[in-house]
Amino acid sequence: MATKKTVWYKVLDNKKELPEGRVKTVTAAHKGICLTHFEGKFSALDNKCPHQGGPLGEGSIENGMLRCPWHGWDFHPQTGIPPGGYDDGIATFEIKEEGDAVYVGVAEEDDHETTISDIMAETMVNWGVTKVFGMVGHSNLGFADAMKRQEEKGKLNFYGIRHEGAAAFAASAYGKLTGKPAGCFSIAGPGATNMFTGMWDAKVDRAPLLALTGQVATQVVGTGNFQEVDLVQAFGSVAEFNHRVQSDSKHAELMSLAVKHAILKRDVAHLTFPDEVQERKAKPNEATQTPEKRITSMEIAPPKEAVDDSLALLKKSKRPVIVMGHGARAHKKAIIKFAEQLKAPVVTTFKGKGLIPDNHPLGGGVLGRSGTPIASWFMNECDVLLVFGASFSNHTGITSKKPIIQVDFDPLALSKFHKVEVAVWGEISRTLELFQSGLKNNLDTIDQTREVAERWAIWKAEKKKRLLETSDEGVSSIAVFDTMNQLTPEDAVMCVDVGNNAYSFGRYFESKEQDFLMSGYLGSIGFALPGSMGAWAAVGDTRPVVAVAGDGGLCQYLAEITTLVKYKMPVKLIVLNNHELGKISKEQRAGEFDVWKTSLSNPNFAEFAQSCGAWGNRVDKQEDLTAAMKELFAQKGPAVLEVITDVNLI
Template sequence: MSDASLDWIRVGHTDDLPEGRVKTVTARTTSICLVHFDGQWAAMNNHCPHQRGPLGEGSIEKGIDDKCWIRCPWHGWDFDPLTGKPPGGHEDTGQQMYPVDIRDSEIFVGIAPEPPHERTVTDVMVETLTNWGVQSVFGMVGHSNLGLSDAIRRAVVDGRMSYFGIRHEGAAAFAASAYGKLTGTPAVCLTIAGPGATNLLTGLWDAKVDRAPVLAMTGQVQTQVMGPGAFQDIDLLSAFEAVTRFSQPVLDSSNHAELASLACKTAIVEQNVAHLIFPDDVQTNPSDKPASGPEGRISAAPVTPAQSEIERVAEMLRAAKRPIIVVGHGAYPVRGQIAALAKALGAPVLTTFKAKGLVPDDHTCAAGVLGRSGTPIASWFMNEADLILALGTSFSNHTGIERSKTIIQVDHERMQLGKFHPVALPVWGDVGAFCTALRDVPCTHPEAEDQITELAERWAIWRREKQHRLQEDAGRGVHSFAIFDVLGQLVPENTIFAVDVGNNTYSFGRYLETKGRQRVLMSGYLGSIGFGLPAAMGAWAATQDKDDLKGCKVVSISGDGGFGQYPMEFTTAVKYGMDLTHILLHNGELGKISKEQRSGEWPVWETDLHNPGFAAFARLCGGYGVKVTEPDDLQAAIRDALAHKGPALVEIMTDAELV
């Protein structure tokens, strides 16, 4: 090829490379070993033919024949610095050479024009994912997923995907889990083989036990070295078997589009974790196959309860003077219908912690959260109820639904019905279809008690009690109620809360009063510390992807222990301009564990923490950070943080005893 037909790419300045040295440079995407030797310049293919070692990271050394050679830094293979030929090489051996041109001390290398991109296996699979509506990827690019990463890059360039490079793979899994909990659709968490893949497992377990759709895509070593124990080679099928509903390797002989479709369908339909394993050598194999998609594969038909069961439900409701409704996170999409049903029945609505905000606390029928993280209002109505209508709740022991009561349980999963103990009437069906079927059926007792007036009275009692608790100030930090009282007043009605684990979480559930269409994301059944900030990143990505979430404000809440799990993800939020606010309750200890040690009559041991100044840390990361030590400063600090366009952190010094 003539020099005139080449693309001449600037790769540096002559001052960049002293005489007798080599350096790796990149011309477009071609990796080149640039050489300055014996007053001359040369450029050659940077990859040693042995194991693709980077010659540009090697050195020019004198051999036993007194001739100078470029020595590969990995295994010592030698090449002539100016011709690229090995010792004793023939004309047709050695490294590919590229012409070099020095123009006013600027170094240019001539390379062939870039050929059209050849469609690959991973191009087909990524296109299939986007056809299924997969939009966001959280991950870390690495040596065993580079082909897959490039297919994702092309989708990002085309506007079909968004990519967020995280600092720890565990955060990617939590972000994807939160995204799935919020939207019911999967995001991707991307890693390399070996440790990158295993770092996903905690977040994937969070998704699995909370029924959130997630798609994990892990690189893998090349197929020819799988099994014997190559570098970072582990049995990923076995490692992911328990946490996934679907897990398959992508082989050269696979039907790649159908494999990607099945992974997506499993995640969406089963609301579970799907996993694809991409051996390094398969990722860039050419493919002329078409992508596939969801057409003809998904049914949206709801499960309608049997008419006989609806009639039995109505009969039981007509016999109850004090019915209550308990709703779980799974019922969120039909929250409007549940609120309408509650109003028609005159029944208080108690929520599980995961469902906090499903019926907002400013609704006339709202009784707040039931259970360990709940309000005395909810506990009162649970104790006084003569019938419980449980909608889309899994009866967690933390929620504390009283099993001795008469219970009607409605769920679209038959295995959830009476799972932990028998109920008076299990009803198989979607909660929305159930509410619709019950809408025009008489369901109230002629002498039903006025629980709604009583509900307002109980709220007044609880609000007075919360204000009284502010007098408990012992001078060791801000009271949790003061924080969540101010936060609840200032956040907009479309806020998405991502809460962590610990005393901060209990206080949030108990004290913050929801309004509008606020949502709460949490690590429910797994209860994993560190969930809060990565979950907020996943929620923010969802607000960019989903029309019904656009404009929502994202607020994450944690203690100092939780934030310390993934603190560097604050830099991820800064890098991508994520508009989120983190409320950090700093008490210098794992306060919930200290409390458990005391209640179990154990000595308090190793729960104290050595922390940096978190507000200063946030500023060092390039975000907004403010520290609060006095209750009077809460209003301004939280208001300003919420108004900041980008990641903001409010560090509040709190008393571990005042929860």
């Protein structure tokens, strides 16, 4: 067998970096080396203790012996031989000194052999999962290494976050915006459980998401081992597809099925990778897979009877109103075109905000608790409601007193809470084609365009009155969103948090061509900042990304401002700081409870942003708001505008 070539690596630029009697860890290629300086000689030993793998370079020389920092076993610092003639010595490597530098010689590395993780990472990328948010750690290193190779090929972007919960929220936001899954990635145990909330956010909002978790060795699962949680069992309630990768799995097929479930079910898929599997060599002839001819078209036509019943109602209607929910996001252009044919107002759920611009002649704004009186007025005056992609949450408050035609791709969403006149199971755009074809010239609806303009005029006059309300405690929320109406880029992707800031946003911000993302049915505080990271990963620098958060929500994932800076994500974050969990205080009063434990002690968010390397500014007077917001949107990189607001002016 041929002797491998020795390759020399510089491990010290200057011998003074390692004084006599000291040790340190250095790296030669991928090899960890314990470098020692003992009795005037530099020596190189394998950095792993043969017993538990302890890092010898973190040990010390005591009484002429190198002591392992983990369990105290001794080795000679030059030869690696333990006292007493035991046969558990440490391998040594050649050393050479050139001037002040020290070099270590190690055998030339073998070419990388394809691992199970390589097969699965490449298959994941082939299926379109090219954005992953997560944290690399000791129980996911093998799969992380495989993703590194995909990133080096330019096929994957990995974003290292500061908290795994932010990774899951970012992946959820990406799925909501694009309809395609991103990945969130963690170690075993606490890293994985940190992702649970964001995974549920994706699940209940029907956003595809791929969760990838490391896992301790299979043989110790269930034994109470360090960081051991049975993640297949733990994620059984949230993941539609939920499997442990095994050495004998069909690895490419397993990854293909995970991504396929996420896409077609619009749900969460989870794979967990035991430590002993990740670096195992792939089977001979084991190949990756692609989605070619593996994904069916979703353009499913509804049953003829449902179409006929819908047409019968629409042909009799004089004042139809269309409701768009988040589930209609991919079909908004077709729905607006149909509304123009009907001359019918279009209102949205809060999650569907912006699916029709508020300045569209038929745009009626948001329906429900976070909405406008325009939307509720048209709902109450209509003679039929045509609902696309909405599930009738209490927050929206779609009345059951009007005849309803409900269209959705999910049969379980139809008539979910109460009976509707016509439940139409089908893909929205295909259903609209049948509606348009069936109606043709059989429409007798009135043109409600003028009424839309009239209701907007009434609401805008009311907003002007509210804008006059001021306070010495801070700026009013309506002033913040009125300024945003004037200055926010018209094509921005906007991520909104939970709380009073969200209610005010839904009510006062007038959408144009923006897209809006939020934690809808889960209503999880803290979504805005990590959600903006997912939005930026989706659109890059092609569109502005704006996050709107309250002080309570922002502090949940405040450290992710450093992530914005690290990856040069030019997110513009507006934080409404009223030093209170204002929505909870309001609910306590409404429930006739005492206001208790809702006050907050906050940092100066602008100064915090600056300390992270972002732009930051703070405003506490309404007259300074316009200039500050102009400056915010003029920044090229990540930027934070903190506005001190009055909790009572929402």
